[in-house]
Amino acid sequence: MQATDTSNESNVGETKDSNETPPKITEEYGTLREQAIVNFQKPNLPNVNVPERIIICLDVCCDNQNSMYRLGDGTTFSPINMLKRVLDFFIHSKHAINKETQFALVLLKETDAYLAHTFTNNVKDIINTIDYVHIEECESDNFDFKHVFDIIKREVEIPEYKQTQCMIPPPYVVRMIVLYSRSNCVPLILQEDPYLNFLKMQMYFYIDLLFAHEEECNLFKCEEIYDTLQDLDNGYSYVFEVSRNAAKIHECIAKLLAHPLQRLLQKNTDYNFGTKYHVSHS
Known part of the structure; x- marks a missing residue:
């Protein structure tokens, strides 16, 4: 029993x-x-690959020009030259996807921003302008992004989003991609800035961020800078950070190829295609 x-x-x-x-x-x-x-909760937006107008905000300042990126074959690149390299890849790839894509170039100098090239779909012109960019030293503790907003306000027209016509594709969308490479200069981004708040409310304006910083973050202000840069995010941004890792910075710029109207929210992305059921035999 x-x-x-x-x-x-x-x-x-x-x-x-x-x-x-x-x-x-x-x-x-x-x-x-x-x-x-x-x-x-997301607004209804047309899932269409309309032309993009991409504002490349390239930081020309660097804390240590001797901290190199190294490729697998041993080739080394300074921080500014690596940013030029990945931008060359990005621009040519976006142009191959949609030849109506236009690019503008804004340089982030020590304490100011400078419009180096207005919108163009001539890849050769924009690449040549980027190639002539030279590194600059930075002794300032802060960079005020208001200078960038002033350029956008003056030079960029953002298509209007209308709820009653929400599924009609806009003529184009505008995207600002910030490549920030300083590790000791903290951005100033005032949340009460009325124009920044205006930009964050625009359904056809996007801000993406790539923060390329020094290796030894404990000796710099990397964490503070990264946290501050995220104040530009209105919930739809893609935000990446990378140290002196050549493979990872190429991976990050490749992820920015996705069209803003067709991509998932960053937190919902999954790049591990075909690897979930992979069994290692090593």
Whole structure:
């Protein structure tokens, strides 16, 4: 009898366990539910590859010109030359995807911003302008992004979003890509700036960020700079940070190729295609 009772108790336990939802499935369901709620809260926008007008904000200042990026074949690049390299890849790739893509170049100098090239879809012109950029020293503790906003306000026209026509594609979208390379100069981004708040409310204006910093962050202000740069994000930005890692900076710039109207929110992206069920035999 005791054996029978023990067996019955064991079976009851097994039946109870089999009816329970595994924790992993529950967790995945919760994640999907959260993503669905986020998507319902997003405004209705046309999922169309309309032309982009991309403002490249290239930081020409660097804290240490001797901290190199190294490729797999041993070739080294200074920080400014690596940024030029990845921009060359980015511009040619975007132009191949849509030849109507236009590019403008804004240089982030020590304490000011300078419009080096207005919008053009002539790849050769914009690349040549980038090639002639020279590194500059920076002794300032801060860079005020108001100088960048002033250029956008003066030079850029952003298509208007109308709720009643929300599914009609705009003629183009505007995207500002900031490549910030200082590790000791903290950006000034005033949240009460009325024009910044205006930009954050525009459905057809996007700000993406790539922060390329020094290796030893404990000796610099990398964390403070990264946190401050995220004040530019209105919830739809892609934000990346990388130290002196040549492979990773190429990976980051490749992720910025995605069209703002067609990409997921960054927190919902998954780049691990085909790797979930990969079994290593090493």
